[in-house]
Amino acid sequence: MSKKYMEHFRVFIEAQSLLKKIAQHRDHIEEHQKRIQFVEKNREKRKEIKEENQQQVISMGKDISSLEKELFSKEKDLSRANENLHKVTSESQVKALENEIHKLTPLIEELQEEILEKLGRCEEIESEISKAEQFLEGSQVTLVELEEEVSLDIEKEEAKIKNYSQRIDFLLEGLESNNRESFLQTQKSAKDGQVIAFLNNRKCSRCRFEASSSQVAEVENARNIEFCQSCSRILIPSTINS
Structure with missing residues (x-):
């Protein structure tokens, strides 16, 4: 085997070995970046959930407002019917008012229950929103600290990559x-x-x-x-x- 080409082969082997080390350090950089991406992804997911909950609270607030208006109207009708029940004299009028009261009473109870249920659900959602805000606030601090740490780690990895790249350039220059x-x-x-x-x-x-x-x-x-x-x-x- 030609000694001249044998040396070229040895340079190729050494350069390939250094390329492998560079690849390993690039993998390390990717792993560091994934740490940040993991936190960012969790933050984005929590933001989306928070925004969805906020929209849900707004929507339920409108529903509650509409139900309360309907409840106020039904309660007003019931109060009027009860007052008139003591004023009318004919049996047909009494019966009509009693039927109206009979219909209004369960409707009012259903509306009250529905309003209470929605109010309870709103409280639960608002609690979730509060937890999301606390998480986002805390994770923002964590993210800043992590970015500083990762930046230093990547800087070290890139310094090693630069060193290996320079060694490869030096080796190839001799060919x-x-x-x-x-x-x-x-x-x-x-x-x-x-x-x-x-x-x-x-x-x-x-x-x-x-x-x-x-x-x-x-x-x-x-x-x-x-x-x-x-x-x-x-x-x-x-x-x-x-």
Whole structure:
């Protein structure tokens, strides 16, 4: 194997190792960001519930107001009927008033019960609104503190990423331009960040595609940079470390 290309392979392996570390730190950044997103999501959900409850209280307030007007009207009718019952003299008038009183009494009771039920429900909803406001107030303080903590954590992660990126740049600078470009172009196209793959028993270690005999010879003898015909990664002989 050409010593010249062997060194290129070793640079590729080391650069890939650093890319893996960068990916890990990016995962850490995403995890930190998810901590904030979790609190924000809970706050948004509680805000929505609070707003829904507030609208419900407004709607129920209108219903209660309408029921109270209806109750006032029925009670007025009942009072009038009771007063007139003592004034009328004919049997037919007495009977008519008694029938009216008989109908009004249960209607008034139903209205009173409905109003009380809605008032009770309003109190429960207002209590939920109060709890939501307390949660939002407390979680806002928590969110500010968390954002400061996460900002520092992310800053540390980004510093490590910058360090690894600089090390990769330094490593690649030592390569011939065509080999450096091969690595960089493969890095851009590799969605998972895996630029290289080892050739084990003619198969790509990443996608398991079997290389042709001529390509295996090229890789093993390090006469040229070869790419997997399936996943397009740079193929490295598995014997590189032996």
